Amino acid sequence: MATYDVAHRSAIVSGAGMGIGRAVAELLAANGASVVLVDRDRAAAEAVRGEIRAQGGTAAVLVADVTSSDWGTEAVRVAEEMAPLGIAINNAGISGPSAPLTQYTPEDWHRVISINLDSLYTGMRAQIPAMAAHGGGAVVNLASILGTVGQAGASAYVTAKHGVVGMTKSAALENAATGVRVNAVAPGYVHTPMIEKVTNAASYAALVSLHPMGRLASAEEVAQMVVFLASDAAGFVTGSTHLVDGGYSAR
Numbered sequence: 001m002a003t004y005d006v007a008h009r010s011a012i013v014s015g016a017g018m019g020i021g022r023a024v025a026e027l028l029a030a031n032g033a034s035v036v037l038v039d040r041d042r043a044a045a046e047a048v049r050g051e052i053r054a055q056g057g058t059a060a061v062l063v064a065d066v067t068s069s070d071w072g073t074e075a076v077r078v079a080e081e082m083a084p085l086g087i088a089i090n091n092a093g094i095s096g097p098s099a100p101l102t103q104y105t106p107e108d109w110h111r112v113i114s115i116n117l118d119s120l121y122t123g124m125r126a127q128i129p130a131m132a133a134h135g136g137g138a139v140v141n142l143a144s145i146l147g148t149v150g151q152a153g154a155s156a157y158v159t160a161k162h163g164v165v166g167m168t169k170s171a172a173l174e175n176a177a178t179g180v181r182v183n184a185v186a187p188g189y190v191h192t193p194m195i196e197k198v199t200n201a202a203s204y205a206a207l208v209s210l211h212p213m214g215r216l217a218s219a220e221e222v223a224q225m226v227v228f229l230a231s232d233a234a235g236f237v238t239g240s241t242h243l244v245d246g247g248y249s250a251r
């Protein structure tokens with residue numbers, strides 16, 4: 001019987017310095033994976049490494065910006081120094097400025113698409129061949145509820161997250177016979193530094209009201225779904241996007 005075990009393999013987590021990425025990295029390490037913490041924020045990534053080591057886990061830091069073309073290759077190299085690569089969580093992302101499509105500057109548009117979407121291409125093109133060489137593995141990409149519906153003022157983010165869902169499907173089909181599974185997780189709003197940066201009390205309450213459960217998700221609740229998909233327990237799951245949205249999409 002396959003279990004939730006993720007031991008005896010290395011795992012790459014981008015954006016591991018805080019929020020969802022941090023929670024995923026800590027849960028993977030607690031379950032035995034050796035984790036590469038990829039983040040552009042060195043202090044944040046090193047704090048997570050300290051936390052994982054204090055709990056008896058194994059982690060390495062890679063300070064990198066996921067908009068660089070070679071971050072994926074570098075992350076695979078660091079991972080395989082610890083253990084064969086079996087898991088990659090492409091999580092780093094930004095919400096971007098809130099503005100109508102017609103008022104988005106080209107610079108902001110390309111930055112949001114680059115971090116939220118292009119980075120999955122540059123990540124997976126290194127991660128998937130490395131996993132296939134070991135007989136298989138699991139990629140989990142962070143989409144969003146905004147990868148399934150639109151939202152006024154967030155066109156670049158919405159475009160990128162719909163792209164994450166599509167890229168996940170195609171990559172899964174291309175690799176179904178190689179043993180590499182590719183899935184996405186689409187959270188509703190999650191209480192993380194990303195949300196803290198862009199909300200005041202009124203706008204936070206407005207976000208809460210979108211969720212029938214009457215609250216936002218915690219990063220740990222999203223991490224549970226991510227680690228399930230990354231584990232052998234999800235052996236027949238590929239090409240799909242999994243909602244963690246407190247009922248948002250059920251209305």
Ligand code: NAD
Nearest residue numbers: 015017018019020040065066091093144189190192193194
């Ligand atoms: P966060 O802002 O709390 O943390 C993001 C982490 O990624 C930070 O450590 C940051 O330093 C790192 N990062 C950002 N840009 C980077 C870059 N270019 N290179 C390397 N590292 C970079 O974000 P979060 O809320 O934890 O979101 C994580 C993912 O989940 C994102 O893809 C986001 O779109 C998605 N998501 C978040 C929510 C939410 O409500 N928070 C909802 C749905 C989906």
